[in-house]
Amino acid sequence: MLKMIVMRLLGVALVLLAVSALVFAFGALIPGDMTSVIVGQEGATQEQFEAVRQRLGLDKPLPVQYVNWLANALQGDFGTSPITGRSVASDLVRQFPVSLELALLTLLVSTAIGLPAGIVAAVHANRRLDVLIRVTLLFTFSVPIFVIGILLLLVGSRWAPDLFHVSFTPWSEDPVMHVRSMAMPLLTIAFPITAMTMQMTRASMLEVLHAPYVVTARAGGVREKRIEYLHALRNALPPIVTFIGFQLGILLGGLIVVEQIFSLPGLGRGMLEAINTRDYPMVTATTLVFATAFVIINALVDLLYPLLDPRQRGR
């Protein structure tokens, strides 16, 4: 077991190294570099240009640039943004908690609703309750996030202005206002994710509800509810957990949209801004944070697997 964890962590480290190289390569291969952003396109002499390149180390060969960049990144130094003049790391530290909070809350809400909804839908497969659950949730899934967000924004500010607060307030400033300001973005993104969790749970449950061992339990007189919510669910869980881990990747994309609509100062919005202003250090750093989060979550899910499925524990 310990050996497995160590192996897995080694794997994570290797994947992250590959990801960092890829992210760096993208940054370096995009036409135009930071120099032009700093110096400006017009009016600069070749000498000024070269001086800046030298200062930033852009005259060195790419592998050297990568090693330098990685060494700094490992120490938490992602350089300084040529646009804002601030250190990239300090921006990330500010943005990260906002996005993390939104992502975790979304997973929490979507699982808390989607999982039981999926189970109930599967148990009542093709009957009224199942149809009701699926129609409701899948309807929200088929509407794009930005439409839901804008609708919520309109409806919320009109009919329940006290419930929602539109401009972001940090927790440290005013906890109540903070909760109110996060509620609407959360609702927006939680709808489609919940629908996905429900659908996945339903499919996974339906598969195990027809397994021979379920018939064995039934023939042994085990109560139907116990068969459904214990015997079957335990076997349906592994793929669902994997899927929920995977949803984080989808969530990260969703954050960009939601943070934009609700003006949340998170990573997604920061990234969009950085892309618009060609803030290379900021874009690479944010991408790396997203990728790292994704890889780590999936590794955690893998480590959870033996707990859920005894067959993965070895002999």
Place this chain on the structure above:
Amino acid sequence: MSTPPVLRVRDLTTRFHTSHGTVTAVNGVSFDVARGETLGLVGESGSGKSVTAMSVLRLVAKPGRIVGGRVELNGTDLLTLNEEEMRQRRGSECGMVFQNPMTALNPAFSVGWQMREALTAHERGNGTAGRIHAALADVGMPDPERQAASFPHQMSGGMRQRVVIAMGMINEPQLLIADEPTTALDVTIQAQVLDLMKNLTRDHGTALLLITHNMGVVAKMCDRVAVMYAGEIVEEAPVDELFGNSRHPYTRGLLRSIPRADRPRQKTPTLPGSPPDMSRLPAGCRFRDRCVFADDRCENHPDLLAVGARHKARCWKTQNGETLDETALSQEVPHGV
């Protein structure tokens, strides 16, 4: 005759409603199983033998539905019970053993946990650990404490089937239904499991309803045999009578068409044709198309009637006291369909 049978099935009919039409998988089936007796329910795939077994415990999956008849277990008609009353009888009055031990146990839970479920489902929670270990020891599992803690995937197929049998027997039911219990096992393991089931049911006086297609298994295990063809019982007799003096052409042909391990290379007499499509059954006797004895009478559907002491057959010819002439069966049948 004196003691009532443990299981009495009368006119059991189970239908499957699909988009392709209605199939009557079990059509008016009747039989008894007495205490301590083993009844073999024999047939080929599609004969309705498994559906019959599942119907007894009301475990037929949709789109199947029991549409008529009575299933009396210890004197109570199961088809009149509500769902909770039915649940209480599953496992406690009737245990079940399934065909494939590789899938019949839940992979996520230990063997001991699953056996405890079978016990506590009937509120017999006291002394469970001891009873589980005893039940595992009963089916010949070495080191029951350790086995109870292990998971199904850590066991061989034979061991898993022992566990399934132990689970089926743990509440000491009066009836055990075994649906092709050894079909998925290797022959040397099959022999172990059959010996075990035979000894267990004998020691506990359990009635056994054994579903199988294997005539060798029937010969080894059964006291009486009911042969099913196309959803009906076509013959029923004590085992020696059935093998020695079968009075239905299907049974006769089936028995002759089994290759034997104690014979050298030779042609085996065959039954021509194949079982009918259950959604398009022929009128009259359902075996008519494959029967070398068929005549005009067979255009009417025969009933299952006595042809001797404790011997019934669904055949016009034998019901009128005529014999099935072996030479007619032996005639060279081209191997066409």
Place this chain on the structure above:
Amino acid sequence: MASEGKTPLLQVENLKKQFHVRSRGARDIRLLRAVDGVSLHLEAGETLGIVGESGCGKSTLARLTVGLLQPSEGRVLIDGGDIWEPGAAGRERRRKFQMVFQNPSGSMNPRRTVGASVAEPLQAKGVRNTAEAVERMLTLVGLDPALATRKPHQLSGGQQQRASIARALIADPAIVVHDESIASLDISLQAQILNLLLDLQEDLGTSYLFISHDLAAVQAISHRVIVMYLGEVVEASAAEEFSGRPLHPYSVALRNATLLPDPAHERARGDTALRGDVPSPMNPPSGCRFHTRCPLATDLCAQQKPLLRDAGRGHLVACHYAEAGAGEVATQEGAL
């Protein structure tokens, strides 16, 4: 094993196949010796039956023989030529085999017609006009030639297996390997197919390698029988000799476990089951691989591997004690 002077049609020499297996959950990779030094031969027009339980390596042997798998060691020779000789010669030799599988519906392309599937081996040989041959073949295996235009799922299981046999025979192969080809059929159909195979062999002179777990079926069709256990041959004999006098304790156990449709006989037999499970082929027992389950085993069996030796009349057996008490089948008269 081959008789002197004449080259047999098929010769398998010391065939071995190892797989690297990672068992579920385990991190280490282990060696599975699926087939471990098997030699056999097959003459023209002959049927060799191979019987054994799961894990004995019979299916791997089938795939090695027809050239679907490449052996780790050893050779497969047809008419004296290696089927793995590089280039056209080896390819040509591998074409002399056909195989019939257990599951007829899985071995035919569900989107092509039965006729098209049956014609495949002929087309592979470059024959253009196959319609006539397909019709002749379907008739030969007892199918209505009109079925050629149907899709496999429109046929019953027995019809599908007949079509598979037609496909196997259409290009006039020297050898057809049957891997559990009747196992998934109903009993009344099994006998039909066995008889069909006997008739076809008489008409066409094809050789069969008939691989099955069912000793009764193997006896019904084979001229000679080989018994396998954990990747090795434990007994090889003429079928008639074998049915009267199985020598290896495992063969005897297999015979005793193969139930006869005879109630008096089965009741008299009592409990004759072999104890224990088949050991894992990843970790086979020392010495004689059967010694962990054998009623005759002594210390010698755990230490020294018995070699295949002639016990008279060309009856080969790998057992130290084959003559001393083995070969006793629970008979009609008395039980063991």
